[in-house]
Amino acid sequence: MGRKKGKGDDGGAGEDRAAKLGKCKALEKLKAGQLHTITVENVAELFDVLDETERGELTIDEISILKSIPDLKFTQEDIDGLVEDCTKNYDGDEKEPRITKDALYGAFHQGTLVERAVMEELGAGPKSFDVGTCTRDELLEFLEHEDETMDALCSLPITMLAFVLFFVLVQEHLAIGNAYSMQSAIFDEIDGEGKPFIGTYIHDVPSFWVWMTSSFVGAHFKSSKDKLKQYPVPGRFVVYNQMIGGMQLVKTQSNIATDCGQGDILGPFYDTLGPSMCQKGGESNTTSEFLAYHMQSDELIGHLTYLDNLNWVDMNTRNLDFTCLYYNAHLGAFTDFHLTFDWFSSGQVYIQFGMETWVANPYGGKIWLLKST
Secondary structure, eight states: OOOOTTTTTOOTTTTHHHHHHHHOOHHHHHHTTTTTOOHHHHHHHHHHHTTTTTTSSSOOOHGGGGGGGGGOOOOOOHHHHHHHHHHHHHHHHOOOSOBBBBHHHHHHHHHHHHHHHHHHTTTSSSSOTTEEEEEEEEHHHHHHHHHHHHHHHHHHHHHHHHHHHHHHHHHHHHOOHHHHHHHHHHHHHHOOSSSSSSHHOOSSSHHHHHHIIIIHHHHHHOOOTTTTTTOOOOEEETTEEEEEEEEEEEEEEEEEOOOOOHHHHHHHHHHHTSEEEESSSSEEEEEEEEEEEEEEHHHHHHHHHHHTTOOSSSEEEEEEEEEEEETTTTTTEEEEEOOOOOOTTTTTTTEEEEEEEEETTTTTOOHHHHHHH
């Protein structure tokens, strides 16, 4: 009986089975994971190469030859699954099952090989890990993480030292306790001097001038002979705070009244004397008055009365700022003082205090502080 030629068999006597298997289209597609493209002809070609006895059926040993092909990476588990898929409908001897072409074709399209290919495509196939190697990106990521961690760790002591030094410098430069006590004394003296009291009495221009010629002068300028017994140093405020030069009054006012823009009907109802004009609008200017620390109380009251008669604060006045620099040698500190009167268009007089204190000689006797900075 002559040898039957299978598809792909060129009849060359020197070509072994491994070479023939390497040319099988079915195995090429299997390696590429393209099982769905394997045709009946491809399976027949593979089957003929494996069926050297030409019985038309394959044994388990013959199908197991696929495990010897390196590129396929078949394990014994894969072979067992393939055999099971090929023989699940086999009706012959169960001890020595045989595999037909149709069964092999069905296993390539519906069996465990298909499941394996899908899982590998999804990234859930068998994985191998090498703890001794890594990719370049993994190495760079590790080095970057290590650098950031070490940088943060090494800089922590310096950061903590700088944080503590910051608080030390703030305390030594600003002397917060002294600043608070000095500002509180100044505020309490101005707010508590009366009657009349600044917080409850001043509500318009006339009441402002009454407070100026009484409580203001009485608190700041104790230069009269009857007060020099308790306050022997001219210009002292709250006993130990010396006015530097005196007090400056800075007035901001509108240049002229402007049109209210209320129309010809409503305008005369508001401005009954003139052509419907409103104060505090348009451009502004500033003027100043200086009250020297050594001036006598009678002189100051006379000057303030003169300003009142001059109508120095009128309906065009927007705000008035009292500014003065105090020095307290006991605390070794300066305080920049501001007392502001805002004359709102609603008629309200808004009074606010503003003070800033700093150490006169922050480095005196503190050479270590100079070295640290």
